[in-house]
Amino acid sequence: MKSVVIIIGILIIAVYVSPLYKSKINLGNIFGIILGTFVIICSVFFEQIKKIYTYPAGKILIILFFGLFIIFLTLFFITLFKIINAIKCNAKNETTVIVLGCRVKGSVPSKALVKRCRAAAEYMKKNQKAVAILSGGQGVDEDISEAECMYGLMTSCGIDKERLIKEEKSTSTYENMLYSKQIIDTLDLSENIAIATSEYHMLRAKMYAQKVGLIPYSLPAKSIPILRVAYFTREVFGIWAMKIKKALQK
Template sequence: MVLLALAIICALVYVVLRRRDRRMLRNGVLLLATLFFAVLGVTELAMVRFPAIEVVVVGAILLFPVGIVVLAGFLIANGVRMFRREGRSLGNMLSLIVGVVLVVVTVVLVLLLRSGSTVGEAALLLLLAVAGYVGIVFLVFLLYAVVYGRVAKPREADVVVVLGSGLRHGEVTPLLRSRLDKGLEVWRHSTAQGRAAVMIPSGGQGSDEPRPEGTAMAEYLVAQGVPESAVLPETRSRNTDENLRFSREVQQAAGVTGTVVVATSNYHVMRAAMLARSLGSPAEVVGARTARYYVPSAFLREFVAVVAAHRIAHAVALAVVVAVWAWIAVIALT
């Protein structure tokens, strides 16, 4: 009952904090804690009433390493597919890299476990501490990114910002088109409700692009029926942070006020929402569907970017985790 009580407390705090601001990743921490304590609590009660379930629980624990190997295989296969379809780049090969790392870590863990030496056991505990921390942080990010993108999505706005994602031969790519179509969905619903909504396609000109992304995006929107007077392109930005900042400048220069919704890809919603909050913008973010094969590397890329943006906090937290595990190791090995 204690575990279920903890789950209820975490759930209540999650609801309160989420109502204050949906865009904070700490909501994900509370959501994961709620699920963790709820699963443990229900399992505990079930084992008391049905002792045979203990066999299932033990079997699930023993199959966990198999699950890691299966996940590694999936990521490696996905990485090879990304390489073939999207080309050789660090971002496109992240799933392949993580899959190989998982295999290497699993092999190292097995070797350390079989070593039987004190040094090997200490190294095993250290590796488990680091891997466990990274795994939990990723679960928090992935879980809340999915929840944020799917639950209570905003459908109306006075300003719809669409984030750029690169052009191909100066034209809108399928990935960028999906973002524009998601923005159009919000804009059309808003105008149908009587709002004089405007759209801000946001994206500058990359070194390999013949024109700014915002210009090509604006052409697409007009071709889809948006009046030219309602399209305010932003053509200076080079990254998501600048997309949001420069789009707000365009909005302010045009004297447009009201609710702001940002349209991007589904894997990008969490980081875009966090950046919007850090800039003091009240904007919420909606995500467009992305090709399935593209999602694993894209989510990993977003995770790396979020961790890098808060690297000092994560470094301190990881140092504390390692210190605690080291203390436990000293006690266990003495």
């Protein structure tokens, strides 16, 4: 039994470490590595933990720790379910599309950014009245803004440049929505928006859209399979951080 648990711990670590050859380490990877290590440690030192449990103080500490751990996992999976539930594509005939920026390597788009633009382009070909706000500023390691990179991708997909609006100031998801809302107000565009972003990012994007007064619908882009576990995990903590920040501002 101990060997089985150790193998499970190693597999958890492997699942969260394997994406690192394609992306930078994030909170999702860190959490998975810690979780896998925790499983292995509990298995290896199971007998010692049992001895500690025989003492009253040790028993209280262990029950408290694992009780909190169960609460943590319960909240984690509830949030994860909400993230997954937000993925379902429900954008139909919205005439305003917001395409969210993603990493640009110099001037070369990341695969995630390409997928977001393709999802938006396919939607706009079916909805000829739709216009797209390409939202994303320029990072310190980017030669061009993410909006400029998306502009090139969208036009190469056959979308007329007259239907594309660049928003190049934003540096976060909240700013994506805030500055896009300003453009929507200025140009008198529809506040019913289709958000084109990676599937794991959809819930947080929709929450920020609602915060600035927009009515969001999902237009998800498939993420790279090997990255999904780590990125979905990261989003759980992103949602929690967003809610904590909101609570502290009240």
